[in-house]
Amino acid sequence: MQRTDHLEQAENQEFDICIIGGGATGAGCLLDAQSRGLKAILVEKHDFASETSSKSTKLIHGGVRYLEQAVKQADLNQYHMVKKALRERLTLIHNAPHLAHPLALLTPCMSWMEGIYYTAGLKMYDTLSGDLSIGKSEWLNKEEALKRNPSLTHKIHSAVLYYDGQLNDARYNMSLVKTAMQYGAVALNHAEARAFEKDASGRLAVLHIRDSLTGRLLRIRARRFINATGPFSDRIRLLANPTMGRRMRVSKGVHIIVPGELMPSDTAILVPKTDDGRVVFIIPYNGKLMIGTTETESELGETEPVVERAEVDYLISYVNRYFEKPITADQVIAGFAGLRPLLQADPNADTKQLVRDHEVEVDPTSGLVSILGGKWTTYRLMSKDTIDKFYELEGLPEKPCITDHIKLVGAEGYADDFWKVLVSKFGIPEDIARHLNRQYGTESLEIAQLMHDHPDWKERLSEQLPNTKAEVVFVVRAEMAQTLKDVLARRFGLELTDWQSSDQISETVADLMAAELNWTDDERRKAVYDYHAEIDWFRKSAGLIV
Template sequence: MNRSTSLHALQTEQFDICIIGGGASGAGCALDAVSRGLKTALIERDDFSSATSSSSTKLVHGGVRYLEQAFKKFDPKQLSMVRKGLYERQTLLRIAPHLAHPLALVTPCKNWFAGLYFSIGLKLYDLLAGSRRMAPSRWLSKKEALQYFPAFSTTSFQSAVLYYDGQFDDARFNLGLAQTAAQLGASVANHCQAIRFETDEQGQIKAALVRDELTGDTFWLRAKVFVNATGTRADMLRQKANPKQATRMRASKGAHVVLPMSAVGPTSAALLVPETADGRVLFAIPWRGHYLIGTTDTEADPTETPYLQPDEAEYLIEHVSQYLAKPLTIDQVRGGFAGLRPLLQADPNASSKSLVRDHEVEIDGQTGLVSLMGGKWTTYRLMAEDTIDACCTRLGVSTKSKTDELILIGGDGYSPTFVQSLLSHYASVDPATVTHLAETYGTQANAVLQLIEETSSLAERLVDHHPFVKAEVIYAARAEMAHTLEDLLLRRIRLGLVDWRAAIAATPVAAQLLGAELGLTTTEVQRQQNEFVQYMQTCMEQAHPIKEERRITVGLN
């Protein structure tokens, strides 16, 4: 992706469709549209997956909680959501094999009745998946369960149920959608905000005034159809286009903590905590060499910037610890994050927990704005397909969606044998680095490794005890449209999620490399560095308040 090339096209060309919002739904819409032959633009006011889409529990799933609620409340909408999720789960694993893979999960059961209950429920989960089932669920004895999850306290459960779902890297998957759309011809740009709309004589939107948030420059972007895919902020854009539009969006906050793998120990399965005091299920899953625990579910303002709070961290640790031989402590938390789920409301008085994670495509008759609202990560592709179907109807186009077979960039040709061939070809590079790059970039890892071949110092790690290397900074700037340290360290390289202090320690080197590659001034590099460090400090202080003398300061070398 080249931002300068895209910006030139956005300013000078007429598009069939412009998608506003670069999260999973927006990037998914862009890929669906351009793959149908539509001239497509995608703009994002911050960065791709900078909000909800990078703050998930990293699971690709139908939703065992939704299945339980479907039967408890006789709710066909919840059941439909599970079916859709299970169908799409297999699609996501197939189109991005380097970023998504099967994950075994064990659910501890305190007595035989609980074992029977969850065993039957997860057999129904298997049944709903049909031919797309991963592997059959099984009721395990205590001895068998300990083989999958040795960290269990033997007195905390009587048996367990094993089942399978998917796991992925959400931010990099989102990036892959945008990259693949750009590869097919879409004009894609981050850090571009739609400020206001221009309408024709009939009141239909024909252009959007866009501000480049990196330079402050503004320009008009012209398209036949505009799509609002801004997640929890969808109402803001709907009402900017038409002030008479009623509020439709609610938000639910989901918080997560990240601990070192040593806190739990090596396991061959993740843990599903089947019930909490407030009726949720929690997950403790191995992810990127760490343990991720989530998630909470509390009402939130759709426009707020969410942070992990101390009570949320304690809540997560407490509920998981009840099943562990060695309980976790708040001091073991190294990272964490929180995000907002976009929930579509019919009843403004309903609890956010009771709202179904389904989606709706709305077309405003007065302005023509197409808004995609609600939904969840696993069903992003179906959401995009429904949205572009509606847009095609307006455009008089009959081409059908092709995205269920479209492999994302980095996935074509990826397999376990690819990793082995990469290790053989780059024998002079640390095997751990090669494996990390293969599992992060798929077949695009060759491009990162070629940078290392050209400049051997780029094989150096950004910080100790983490696999990220300097070459990734250069590649992110050149090929992945990373323009800020947040773009880089939170979403291209996930260091800022898993280890706050390590991210701060990596900041000086990362800032210098990124600044040199982008041609930034020393003043701009220092500004970005200060802002990123402050953001990491805020994340730490919000989650676990620290004394002033423990604050970390860094400067340019």
């Protein structure tokens, strides 16, 4: 996957569809369109999954909270939304089992009344799931609950166990892009949409983009342009037609990371209510413990949102209500903040009351198609609805969507114990083999082959990590990783879970990237300096260093 080849294809072809935005929905649209036989291109201002799609709670779920609201408000729309999401949860796991799997969660109950309430609600969740279930809920007494998760406070009365899905969001996103490329799609990261050209009727005809890495300007011709930029949707809508009203509200969600040994259990915890009516998850993730999320009104900025000390304290305060041994802010080792796209409803409504459903909007003046709202669990349905709309608008005979049964790259032939092949055939240490299997599925064979062909690339980037030099080379060559952040935050996911380790290996990663991408010494030094500075900024913003 050479980025230079995709740049040439971008300018020398005319496409059926040009998708702006490289998150889950944009990548889903790319795969959907190309797999139906359309000629599609995607452009992303920063990197694939660089915004909302890598900053999620890493859960795929029907939405227990939405089901509760459906019952309380007798809202059939909420009910149908949950049902659709439950079906999609199963599809996401089936299409990439190395990146998505069932997760057990406990909801602690502090009284017998809470026990009855949450048991009834989660049994309703089971009933609604039907044959889409990935595990049945059950009520646990205090002793059973503490055995399942010893970190829970002994003040609990009981708990309810239930199951939802967990995914590696950034890698799932990358796999969608790569799978679309296997079908012949073109995709560009670090390519900013700057302006549109219109035809005589006022309809969009050409998109001007700028390659952020070289400054090169390109023109992309397409029959139709799709805006899949999530919380940034209004920017593209107004670029296409400055008279359009704003449709999006944005909320900021924060997660913090603490060492995994603070909760020695593979069963997550759902804190069922906070003082402001939200929920908090405490989830094992990649050997660490992820705690989130907050939800506050926010504004779009030009810089990446960061975790602030007040948000750290907020999350810790709720964890400590349910933990026997309190955690402290100085145990936080990383965190991340993302912006959620919320469809505009009542401008005075609290964001937690907005349903994160989606809408395909067509601007009759410019012809721009915008896919608005949504969440990770329903990305495939959003993509399907968007490409269906393309066929309707163009008056073409519609070809059926097939993405519900397209296995993503790395999924074909995958098994949980596929790592044993890497150990037996290539002599790779078990922890590295398991890591590669979880991250890349059967594509891990390509990384193993790099290790075989270049023995020095077998070296770990750190004694404490399973990442090797070969993995860096692979994501540069095969996944368009162009910056340190592309590698450390998205392809590895390390920056989101361990600031110190990510910072420490950045120089070695930069050396490998410099060799692959022909960076000058000055470019390499600047990349490392900027990355160190960014990690320091994250720590300072979170109040973890002065």
